[in-house]
Amino acid sequence: MGKKGFDTKQKMIEVMASLLEGSGYEATGLTELGKETGTPKGSLYFHFPGGKDELTSLAIEYSGKQLNDFFLTVFGKCETPSQAIKQVFHALENRIVSSDFKKGCPIATTAMETAGKSVVVAKACQDAYNLWLKTFESYLVSNGYTPRIAKNLSFSILSLWEGALLLSKLQKSPEPLRMAEKTAESLLKQN
Template identity: 35%
Template sequence: MVTAKGAQTSARLVETMLELIQTRGYAGTGLNTLIEQSQAPKGSLYFHFPEGKEELGVRAVELAAEQFRALVADAASSAATPGEVVRRVVEVLAELLASSDFRLGCPVSVVTLEMGAQSERLRESCAGAFDSWITPVAAYLAANGRPEPVARALATAAVSAVEGAMIVSRAQRSVEPLRHTADALVTLLDGPVS
């Protein structure tokens, strides 16, 4: 049985892993650094995550997926159009990038690029995270009049475009690629329903 203190330690390890992936990448995150940054007792890592770094990476990806789903749901709860949802999400992401001096990005894309070919478990976790973002966007588009297959295709394109724009924004140290992507997606998503 995991105690409340144990649950807090486990959550702290996952949150720290997520932060380190965002700033150092998955491969650049060592377990000693994780223990030091999380201020968790050394023995707690393998107590809570007996499969080690890979298990912790999966949990960090799951946490990132949940945070992004919550961001999209919050934006969708008060937006009048699909394009407005995208614009609100992009503004939050642009603020995250700028306030971190372009050090933070999407941890799911980082893990996918670094480990997708080496760890099937991490690749599947990342695929699941992306799908968990695409599916509610597709449902929102379908609820706004797009046929199901078109909604799914548009949602996939929107998530893919925002992910790519995050990477370009980090490389250029500018939020303009994100904002240009939002402009293009507003035109696409709020255009005539076919």
């Protein structure tokens, strides 16, 4: 595949990632993707022989890596885990508020819609969550937490974050994220 083909494929992955975050798997159609990317529907099957599921799994992988890179950047700049978690929650709040509460977690809606339906997509979602958990765990261990506590904290913080994003979207308010941030900071200080 030449550069133009690679660029088209990458654009389709990135646009699909954005559509999935805003609308989820079920509501994201291939016609909409074609309009957003300026490519005919046939291009989808040329670049993604596995169809919508293949494209979706690659879009989820892309979103997962993008957010993980953000976490790594934040962790590299902060002196303490408390500062890092505060920055992560603030960025999530800015993201959801600036999108008028349309965006939140880039994979949560798709994960819920495809669990038990599409093995390929569900695995991509699971892999993204596992990547984030491992990144958080490694960061916490490097800051003096035991591996067991780091693992528990990572699951707890990710659960707080996901639940708060959902409630913030439903309530059209950043308040759930702010409360979850305070709880996450308390968890970090207790251990």
